[in-house]
Amino acid sequence: MxxxxxxxxxxxxxxxxxxxxxxxxxxxxxxxxxxxxxxxxxxxxxxxxxxxxxxxxxxxxxxxxxIKTRSEYLAETQKAFNAYIRFRDAGQGCISCGNKAAVQYHAGHYRTVKAVSALRFDEDNVHMQCSQCNCHDSGNICEYRIRLRRKIGDWRLERIENDRRTLNCTKEEVIEIRDFYRA
Missing domain, CATH: 3.30.50 (Erythroid Transcription Factor GATA-1; Chain A)
Structure with a gap:
């Protein structure tokens, strides 16, 4: 044996x-x-x-x-997109204050979703922010702009600031965006 x-x-x-x-x-x-x-x-x-x-x-x-609605898919897509932004910017610190030791980070929009819905999933418009700047300091937008300009340049910053479109996606397009950012 x-x-x-x-x-x-x-x-x-x-x-x-x-x-x-x-x-x-x-x-x-x-x-x-x-x-x-x-x-x-x-x-x-x-x-x-x-x-x-x-x-x-x-x-x-x-x-x-x-039976999910478009708004439910938008919420799922936003969650996947925000996770991608936090992964992309990991280690860089907060875009507004530069804090690299924050307890929690968010995906902070330079131009808010309510102001310009077309920029909701624009990677130039969204960067990692500490929860202090994003929630309590209303985005700390002055410092955000200064550092965003250094990060993406004048031309891309102007494109974001001059955009006035609205987001008009179908349910299928939102699902496609969600699947892209999940991957």
């Missing part, structure tokens, strides 16, 4: 190794029925019940996805 494990020895002699029940995780012998995946009828019933619940959860998720 030497190096071979007990399971290998059993297989060599024509016996199959013991299987582990998919429900209760106990070992059992499946000599009679090699396709058997549970140890008892009780575990079989539980296995079928679990499979049905899993299938129902998938179906429920699909149905909920189907």
């Amino acid at each position: 030497g190096n071979r494990s007990r399971g290998a020895a059993n297989t060599a002699r024509g016996r199959r190794p013991l299987r582990v029940c998919k429900v209760c995780r106990t070992k059992f012998d499946n000599q009679v029925n090699p396709q058997q995946i549970v140890c008892s009828p009780k575990c079989g019933i539980a296995y079928v019940r679990q499979a049905k619940e899993k299938e129902w959860r998938k179906e429920k998720k699909r149905r909920l996805e189907k």
Whole structure:
């Protein structure tokens, strides 16, 4: 026998190794029925019940996805976009005050979503900000502009400041943007 494990020895002699029940995780012998995946009828019933619940959860998720509104997709897209901005700017510190030791960072918009909705997902318009500047100092916009100008240049800053468009995306376009930033 030497190096071979007990399971290998059993297989060599024509016996199959013991299987582990998919429900209760106990070992059992499946000599009679090699396709058997549970140890008892009780575990079989539980296995079928679990499979049905899993299938129902998938179906429920699909149905909920189907009835989502555009605003719900916008919220998901904003969350994915903000996570991307924080990842992109990691280690650079706050765009407004330069703080690199903040407890929490946000994705702060230079031009607010309410002012110019078309810039909501514009990467030049959104940069990492500490929560102090973004929430309590109203974006600390004077310092934001000075550092933003250094970071992206005059021409791109002017483009942001002169933009007056509104965001007119369909539900499908919002989903596409969300999937792009999630990837």
